[in-house]
Amino acid sequence: MDQLLQHALNAMILGGTYALLGIGLTLIFGIMRVVNFTHGELYAFGAYMMYMWVMLIGANFVVSIALAVALGVLLGAGIEILLLRRLRGADIDTTMLVMIGAWIAMQNTEQLVWSGVAKSIDSPFPSAPLVMGGVSVSWTRLFVFAVAVMLIAGTWVLIQKTRLGKAMRATFQDREAAALMGVRIDRVHTATFAIGSGLAAAAGALLGPVFVVYPTIGDLASLKAFAIVILGGLGSIPGATIGGFILAFMEELGAGYVSSGYRDAMGFLLIIVILLVKPTGLFARKERIG
Amino acid sequence: MHTRTAKLALALLGATLLAGPALAQETIKIGVTQPLTGAFAASGNYVAQGARIAETEINAAGGVLGKKIQLVVEDNKSNPTEAVATVEKLIVRDKVPVIMGAWSSTLTLAVMPKLQEYKVPMVVETSSSGKITTSGNPYIFRISPTSEMEAVAFKPLVPKLAIKKADFLNTNNDFGIGSAAEYSKMLKAQGVAVGVMETMDPKATDFSAQLTRIKASGGDTLFVTTAVEQVTLILKQAKELQLNTRIITTGGSNSPDQLIAQAGDAANGSFHTVFFPPWFPEVVTNPEPAKRYMDEWKKRGHEPGGLTEGFRGYDGIYTIVEAIKIAGKAEPAAIKDALWKTKVKGIYGNIAFIKQGPAGSESGQNIPSVYLVKIDGGKVVKSGL
Incomplete structure (x- = not known):
């Protein structure tokens, strides 16, 4: 029983960060129709910025997270303005190739700047875990979960309740019509990519202290994010959130009770099954954004 | 005046053309394939740094066969497909007669068929999967221990x-x-x-x-x-x-x-x-090369945490150079034969190769020392066992 509870708790905590990774990617795809291969690198960027602020400069932990996210937003905006804006109207293959190039360039830059040796980030939370009966969880992970839930809720509010969110939803429904109504598409795209990038950087900044930071950490993050987004339906924020939790539970229980060798296969097995039954993903047809 | 300049230019050109191949022959190239980027980047870079220390030392001592050695280090990106490409490039383009690599067992196993195809020997410095020396590839000489x-x-x-x-x-x-x-x-x-x-x-x-x-x-x-x-x-x-x-x-x-x-x-x-305990170098079989390597590692400002990995590259290059010396020429077949007679007082211990794998196509395997250490109170200590 303890084992099952522990697995469930692990999955909840993991699911929060998976969801955070997924919503940034789904937002960008839904509104911009860009398959963002740099998502994992923004995640790594957030983690390295966290390392820089906390370990090299000595800034406060929470302030460092905010700074890392802000820098992620800026980097995202930069990528959109420098690369994607020029590619508007180009076919999806061209954009994909450019994004793959950007991904490789970014990963190698990280290695050049930070070297391949893993970096660890000190966390201000006690290293002894919180123990409840037979299960335990680290304080840092609980903090990460809480912040992830807040960020997901914040993104939801942003899209549903703000003027920018309305413009984003309008652009998603019909780009031309939105432009004719006076929505400035360029701004919406820059904002979307910047927010999506900021969410990836936030995931990196939050998870950097839980794990260690090295140049290829983004690869797995990217892979998971794509799986979650496909699972939940491209462009759907509730889909990405629920998809994140489903993937986490699937992996955790699959590894715990079937075989850990197939831990990563479990998630993909589920995706295949869901896509067979519902080719657009779990939530794509009901509502695609927000 | 014009003719004199022209003659001078011609003479210079001729001299350069003649000197070109002569200069090229003054170094003996040794291929190295390591994961310098990707998942194993940290370790691959340490091994390459260790190899560079050996290169400097050997060249400072006059090189081998009267020539300087030159490492051609290629990045296999922690990826088996890339590893195969680096080996092919080293052999075909750089014409190296011998290679050191490829860190992880998966990478080493991936490049092995290429060694057989081009008949070029490789010294394996890190990989530990048993399959590497038991699958009947006679171009493999491993200085690291097997899992067994x-x-x-x-x-x-x-x-x-x-x-x-x-x-x-x-x-x-x-x-x-x-x-x-x-x-x-x-x-x-x-x-x-x-x-x-x-x-x-x-x-x-x-x-x-x-x-x-x-x-x-x-x-x-x-x-x-x-x-x-x-x-x-x-x-x-x-x-x-x-x-x-x-x-x-x-x-x-x-x-x-x-x-x-x-x-x-x-x-x-x-x-x-x-396989090398830098915290108590006095326990190793050959403390002298261990000390030399550690001093130079420190002098170069490499990560102290990399000492337990970098020595693999250091020993690998010394093993290869000793084989070239015994072979008397920098050719793959001669180096392969010479590796069987090679004995090096290395950090891995006294390096020498025994035969492993199916008769007739055995691979070379060294028997290095293994140490068990413990972390206690934030320090590395002898396990006392």
Whole structure:
């Protein structure tokens, strides 16, 4: 029983960060129709910025997270303005190739700047875990979960309740019509990519202290994010959130009770099954954004 | 005036043309393929740094066969397909007569058919999967220990540590699977119960599911086989999940110094097999090269945590150069034959090759020393075993 509870708790905590990774990617795809291969690198960027602020400069932990996210937003905006804006109207293959190039360039830059040796980030939370009966969880992970839930809720509010969110939803429904109504598409795209990038950087900044930071950490993050987004339906924020939790539970229980060798296969097995039954993903047809 | 300038130019051109091939022949090229980027980048760079130290030392001492050596280091990007491409490039384009590589067992296994195709020998400096020397590839000369050798060396420690039930957690590749198989075989033969055998993707960062299962299994010892990044995370996460078993890491790419720096408290009480203990260099078979290597590593400002990895590259290059000296010429076939007669007083111990694998196409295998160290109170100490 303890084992099952522990697995469930692990999955909840993991699911929060998976969801955070997924919503940034789904937002960008839904509104911009860009398959963002740099998502994992923004995640790594957030983690390295966290390392820089906390370990090299000595800034406060929470302030460092905010700074890392802000820098992620800026980097995202930069990528959109420098690369994607020029590619508007180009076919999806061209954009994909450019994004793959950007991904490789970014990963190698990280290695050049930070070297391949893993970096660890000190966390201000006690290293002894919180123990409840037979299960335990680290304080840092609980903090990460809480912040992830807040960020997901914040993104939801942003899209549903703000003027920018309305413009984003309008652009998603019909780009031309939105432009004719006076929505400035360029701004919406820059904002979307910047927010999506900021969410990836936030995931990196939050998870950097839980794990260690090295140049290829983004690869797995990217892979998971794509799986979650496909699972939940491209462009759907509730889909990405629920998809994140489903993937986490699937992996955790699959590894715990079937075989850990197939831990990563479990998630993909589920995706295949869901896509067979519902080719657009779990939530794509009901509502695609927000 | 004009004619004189023209003549001078012609003379210079002629001299350059003549000198070109002559200059090129003054160095002997040695190919190196290592994971300088990708998942194993940290370790691959350490090995390359160690190799560079050997190159400098050898050239300062006059090189070999009256020529300087020149390392051609290629990045295999931690990727088997890329590793094959680097070996092909080194052989075909750079025309190297011998190669050192390729760090991970999976990478080494990937390039082996190419060595056979082009008949170029390779000194394997790190990989430990048994398959490398038993699959009948006569171009393989391994200076690092196999997982089986490690397990055998570990055998006397089983009663001393009073291991009753062991669990395993290893990376899902040739290195991890090979090591878990050899250690579990050895432990079972010693009457130790084997609990769960868990695996993980080489890129994974979260092991909560595996560790929860290991906790439920209730063994007294957990054998972990992977590279240092994942070992760090496993130590931290084991502590978070209150897994109180003794953790022993195998394979020697565990960099205890880096673990202390990054896992902190969580590293205390863990045991690690290493093939070179820089904390007490006096215990190694040949302290003299060990000291020279350590001094130069420090002088160059390389990461101290990389000492347990970099020596592999250092020994690899010394082994190759000794073989070239015995061969008397820098040609693949002659170097391959010479490697069988090569004896080097290295950091791995007294390096020499014994035959392994099917008769007629044996690979060379060295028998290095294996050490078990412990992390205690934030320091690396002798395990006292």
